[in-house]
Amino acid sequence: MTLQITQETFDNTVRENVDEFEMSLEEAIKETIEQFKTQGVDLSHIITDWMMASSADSPELADAIVRLDELVKGEVKDLQALITQLSIIRAECDKGVNYKVLAGVNYKVLAGRKGAYNVIMKVLSKYEADTNIVKECLNALISLMTQNSDFLDENGVQMMVRLLDTQKDLDILKSTLKWTKECCILHEMNRQHIFSADILNHLTTALHDPSSAMLREVLSVLRALVLDDDPRLEFGRAHEHARAIASDTLCVITSLLEKFKHDSAVINDLLLTLSALLVRTEFCKKVEDAGGIQIIHEAMNNFKNNDKIVKQCLKVLKALAGNDECKTHIMRRGIAPDIVMVMQLHQKTAQTVIFGLACIAALTLRSPDNSKALFEAGAPNAIVDAMRMHPDNESVQKNGSWAIRNMVSRSRYQSQKFLELNAEEVLKAAAKKFKNSEYDMKAALRDLGCNVEFKEEWTGKGGKLYTQNKK
Secondary structure, three states: OOOOHHHHHHHHHHHHHHHHHOOOHHHHHHHHHHHHHHHEEOOOOOOHHHHHHOOOOHHHHHHHHHHHHOOOOOOOOOOOHHHHHHHHHHHHOOOOOOOOOOEEHHHHHHHHOHHHHHHHHHHHEEEEEEEHHEEEEEEEEOOHHHHOOOOHHHHHHHHHHHHHHHOOHHHHHHHHHHHHHHHHOHHHHHHHHHHHOOOHHHHHHHHHHOHHHHHHHHHHHHHHHHOOOOOOOOOOOOHHHHHHHHHHHHHHHHHHHOOOOHHHHHHHHHHHHHHHHHHHHHHHHHHHHHHHHHHHHHHHHOOOOOOOOHHHHHHHHHOOOOOOHHHHHHHHOOOOOHHHHHHHHHHOOOOHHHHHHHHHHHHHHHHHHHHHHHHHHOOHHHHHHHHHHHHOOHOOOOOOHHHEEEEEHHHHHHHHHHHHHOHHHHHHHHHHHHHHHHHHHHHHHHOOOOOOOOOOOOOOOOOOOOOOOOO
């Protein structure tokens, strides 16, 4: 298992190397990196150069933070002065990382280390009634905290909830939701604190009275709350969050698919959110009962040339197939020819092909009737063509192997068709190329009736077994 450390642990170790071993800062950072890598620590999410960056010259950023702090402590007659300083901070943070200096200046980190978050929050709290100030504060916070949200505290969480509860300005509500989303990404503890602040109640209320502009931001927060992407923690609460959100919102989200069926951007976000929330088999039935299968089928046909929407439709259908009853009802809608059609239409796009193959594998698992329907719709050609089109993509080859295996395992008569399409040749080539997925290709070959030699994963050493008789 890969070891993880916090940014604070890394920083403290650098300082110890400087103080105790009299290293230069550059030497201390290099030594610390080597030290942790030797211990097997993953440093991919640690900013290793911020201390070098902080010594670089960034006078505009530092001056703006100091000036803003001075302004908020006094009585400001010209509020434009506040907006000016907030705009400077935002612009500096948006620069990201500048590698023109020695170690690279991460302006977001610099701003955070110099106290930008606390100063901006002071301004936001003091001028919460001023629409223009609130907008500029939120924009600055978004720039500062995108992939840099360790600064979020209880005051920030409560501010999010309060703005959602009291504000009527659409731009402020959208910016608040965007700030909330950014604070959830790559940060499990932020997600838990935000979720515990009853933000779901505000999001659910917004879903019941949506505008297309507001709706997409609400959906993005819902998806962010069910992420499991923080490498610093081994376990999170993504499943618990998804379960709670799904219980309150699945039916509403499904109904919105019908309401916005001609808006491709909203449809895509709704489908993305559905697939993220379908974490339990009973939720699949809930979507079906709300008319979800029919709506998704219609969306796949209406937007058959839209690669993004096709991918999401296939992904949601795969998730729904986790419920055996839904899996049967999906195929009864006559969806098999459309799955094959969109796979052939987008066969050059690897990601779409992967979702299509995974969808076929899920729908045909332990279901000879579904396998028959897809077989008659031309699925064997679509599967083998996809694998032949993307010979260097391991995910395509693996999902293709699963699709073949699930189709023929209880419908042996289909094997001949796959063999006529040279599936054996394709599978053997994939097994030779992708050793990590070799078993999947060989399992498909076995179920096709081909000669295949499996590697014995474990053999005993011939030792004798002894039993001890109990008296």
